[in-house]
Amino acid sequence: MTLSDAHYPDDLLYHDQHDWARLEGDEHAVFGVTWYAQDSLGEVVFYDAPEVGATISKDASYAEVESVKAVSDVIAPLSGEIVEVNDSLEDTPEKINQDPYGEGWLVKVKLTQPEETGALLGADEYRKLLENS
Amino acid sequence: MSDAATATRRTPLYERHVELGAKLVPFAGWEMPVQYEGIREEHSAVRRHAGMFDVSHMGQVEVEGPGALAFLQRVLSNDVAKVHVGGAQYSVLCNEDGGVIDDLFAYRLGGDRYLVVTNAANHETDLAWLGRQSREFDALVRDVADRYAMLAVQGPHARDVVARALGIELPPRFHVAHVQIGRRPALACGTGYTGEDGVELLIDPEVASPIWAELLDAGVVPCGLGARDTLRLEVCFHLHGNDLTPERNPIEAGLGWCCAEATRFIGADVVARARREGTAEKLVPFKIEGPGIPREGNPVLAAGEQVGIVTSGTFSPSLELGIGMAYVRADLAEPGSEVEIDVRGKHRPARIASKPLYQRKG
Numbered sequence A: 001m002t003l004s005d006a007h008y009p010d011d012l013l014y015h016d017q018h019d020w021a022r023l024e025g026d027e028h029a030v031f032g033v034t035w036y037a038q039d040s041l042g043e044v045v046f047y048d049a050p051e052v053g054a055t056i057s058k059d060a061s062y063a064e065v066e067s068v069k070a071v072s073d074v075i076a077p078l079s080g081e082i083v084e085v086n087d088s089l090e091d092t093p094e095k096i097n098q099d100p101y102g103e104g105w106l107v108k109v110k111l112t113q114p115e116e117t118g119a120l121l122g123a124d125e126y127r128k129l130l131e132n133s
Numbered sequence B: 001m002s003d004a005a006t007a008t009r010r011t012p013l014y015e016r017h018v019e020l021g022a023k024l025v026p027f028a029g030w031e032m033p034v035q036y037e038g039i040r041e042e043h044s045a046v047r048r049h050a051g052m053f054d055v056s057h058m059g060q061v062e063v064e065g066p067g068a069l070a071f072l073q074r075v076l077s078n079d080v081a082k083v084h085v086g087g088a089q090y091s092v093l094c095n096e097d098g099g100v101i102d103d104l105f106a107y108r109l110g111g112d113r114y115l116v117v118t119n120a121a122n123h124e125t126d127l128a129w130l131g132r133q134s135r136e137f138d139a140l141v142r143d144v145a146d147r148y149a150m151l152a153v154q155g156p157h158a159r160d161v162v163a164r165a166l167g168i169e170l171p172p173r174f175h176v177a178h179v180q181i182g183r184r185p186a187l188a189c190g191t192g193y194t195g196e197d198g199v200e201l202l203i204d205p206e207v208a209s210p211i212w213a214e215l216l217d218a219g220v221v222p223c224g225l226g227a228r229d230t231l232r233l234e235v236c237f238h239l240h241g242n243d244l245t246p247e248r249n250p251i252e253a254g255l256g257w258c259c260a261e262a263t264r265f266i267g268a269d270v271v272a273r274a275r276r277e278g279t280a281e282k283l284v285p286f287k288i289e290g291p292g293i294p295r296e297g298n299p300v301l302a303a304g305e306q307v308g309i310v311t312s313g314t315f316s317p318s319l320e321l322g323i324g325m326a327y328v329r330a331d332l333a334e335p336g337s338e339v340e341i342d343v344r345g346k347h348r349p350a351r352i353a354s355k356p357l358y359q360r361k362g
Helices: A035-041 A114-119 A123-131 B014-019 B039-048 B068-075 B120-136 B158-166 B205-217 B225-234 B268-277
Strands: A013-015 A019-024 A028-033 A044-048 A061-067 A071-075 A080-085 A107-111 B023-027 B030-035 B051-054 B059-064 B088-094 B100-110 B113-118 B140-143 B149-154 B176-181 B184-189 B198-203 B221-223 B281-288 B299-302 B305-316 B321-329 B338-343 B346-352
Touching: A013 A123, B014 B205, B030 B225, B039 B051, B039 B221, B039 B225, B051 B205, B051 B225, B059 B068, B059 B120, B068 B113, B068 B120, B088 B268, B100 B120, B100 B176, B100 B184, B113 B120, B120 B140, B149 B158, B149 B205, B158 B198, B158 B205, B198 B205, B225 B305, B225 B321, B281 B338, B299 B321, B305 B338, B321 B338, B321 B346
Parallel strands: B051 B221
Antiparallel strands: A013 A019, A019 A028, A028 A107, A044 A061, A061 A071, A080 A107, B023 B030, B051 B149, B059 B113, B059 B140, B088 B100, B100 B113, B149 B198, B176 B184, B184 B198, B281 B321, B281 B346, B299 B305, B299 B338, B305 B321, B338 B346
């Protein structure tokens, strides 16, 4: 597999606005953007992170990523409170392109409504959504 | 608008772009590559080596006849009489109010024969304007856009690579030469839009594809409109529709250097007055100090008050920071002035700079 191949890990949950969530236990999750999102955007040159402690709501924007050409809102796949942000992206935002599910993670969140996970998509469903779009 | 006017057009190199995996976007009625491998990579290929852009969407208009010079002197802002056969010159096309209809290069192909290259979005407007203004002159205005595919090959090594790969002799900067490319007559122009040395080739559309392939084999990197925009903005070249509009005159846009009011071109009176009396606003380049990327339409602020508006903004791959051009109140237009750019509600500190924002090393 190369960086240029689309990939959507099976262990993640997906939001139809091209964001992913990785559940950590029952109360926490890590968020990021999908391969499709970073590929559409092109090389990310700036990540405007939210503050630790900020409250975010499912389906609402919580951060911005910018490529050379365009800015894009990042949508929260679940509701919660930010407990950690990926500070390394300040200097190396290109990690969002290079490793969107690993070093390119955006925030860690303490979930306030864990039951919302039921509304997210599995990897197969998300792939289907992309095929039909 | 008719269907023909709204349908997107494809250049003769469309298939090549698809093969290379380019991202294609609609631009001025054309389906154009915005990037291939990535804007930063393409940008740096042009700054360090050689890149090529399919700019076949640009239009060409030929002006020919005993009155060609007198006519162009009337419509173009620069002193066209200074252009010798084989020369090239930048101008703006002004309306009666001194507003900029388009900016363009004029090439003198022969004694009574000129070619002007128009921006894709303005080609039809320019053509209608030129046609109307030419009535009092003994000069024929012809749309020859379909006769040419256009390739811009730019970068410090661009000339060498093109000359060797295509076996042609290239004209010096700001000159044009009749050459043979792909065994067809073509024009080689020593011009560009990147701040690097290079050439623009006007070639027969039928040989565009093999010529593209030959340059690709020679190591020229395909570049899209994304890199074209970052490259031109780093050296503060204007983009019509953003930095130039029919509502702004060339003096406030910082293009007084290409206006020779003594030639009495259309709009010269307004331009002369703007030059004499000054303008309320001026177009200036700026750099963001810290994080943030300015975009077109962002307000410019000073002491909490709006004092201007961003007309072009991007991330500069060479400087690795947000840059742009903005019309600001004239008293704030000096390099060094501190302002803020309102980037979607966040006030980003910025400083007015001098042109160009990026300077070639060595």
